[in-house]
Amino acid sequence: MRHLLMLAAEGGGEGGMWEAIKHNPTFLIANLVVSAVVVTIIIERTAFQLGRYRVNSKEFFAQVKKLVAAGNIDRAIKLCDASDYPILQLVKAGLTHANKGADEIDAALSEKLSELKPAVEKRIGALWSLANIATLIGLIGTVSGLINTFASIAAQGLSQADKQRMLSNGIAEAMYNTAFGLAIAVVCMIAHVLLHTRSKNIQHDLESTTERVFNLLTISSKPGY
Template sequence: MAAIAEAFRDGGIWMYSILLVSVVALGVTLERFFFLFFKYNMNAQAFMAQIQKLVMADNVDRAIKLCNAAPSRVVPHVIKAGLTRANKGEVEIQNAMEEATLEIVPKVQKRTQALLTIANVATLMGLLGTIVGLIEAFEALETATPENRQRMLSRGIAMAMNTTAFGLIVAIPTMVAHLLLSGVTKKILDDVDMYSVKLENLLVTRGKGGPVE
């Protein structure tokens, strides 16, 4: 712990800047993790199987109530839009679900992409601290008195190395978090696309009085 405190002190003001970036990265990661894993995501396959059974049984009202039971989930939000137009034409069903999809997509994608930018900022701040530290080190070689030269040289190199390390320590986990959250985001949106098309086909077939598979 003492070594970490010393490294932080040697890094100078750049360490505080990178620390601020790390707090932002952690906040965005936790917020996105909560929403994507616990509010928006669900077992869409099992949910859609229930919806299909209810539609096949001509019990659309119960299917809508099933969607209402999970108001924060993304797939039920879009499926409900189609079910409320179940007795309308194909175009109205499609338009309703497209509108619901356009409403929900920005919420699902919000701030996840920003993690890449935050990681880059942390890396660049570490690099800037490195450059400033090396400038101080070279200035020490040129201007410092012999008795102070070694101390100033060590301080400049310490700043350079510590800011680089801290910038990477923040950037790498942030990029990993972005990779993980992007995967979950894609899975949710893929579920929306797939099951909205399946429901559309289901309702259109039902409306034409054909066999529902």
């Protein structure tokens, strides 16, 4: 394969990537669109995870716990209103039902948690599908390029130089389609692993915060606390 790539890059000086794109740009452009979608998802999800979940839930909960222990529920709610970060809103959902029964506190926390969790995982699963799509588009481009190349070479009335040029251009088109598709797939898989792992950690943090808030409010409401 290395020999074929060298032939594609050097054959007549015209077998480079741009020549391949000019010769048959359909599948390379299709994967270029896929790559743009992939980059957009990665940037958006990374910004969402790093921006919306940068609050240290343990430190924040420690502050809330002090206020609740002192009976300052209203001040704890105002602390949550300082930002629209999901963790703060989850804690607020419990605090606003602090004077009600355990069942209502649990229902409020569960409802808020069910609203927040899907947003954490949103669009991450699409990266795996896009990896497969990019690979298949690259494969189709490879097969198409080879078919067109051999069909053209088989035509009558071509000089040896023309056949060599067409062969190098065809191999370049095939190899660039394969390489581009696989490169996109690799980026998608790496990003999926990183973002999915991060999302699972965030979901676990949300669930832990839900339990801590519920325990805090139900235990503190009992006599003797």
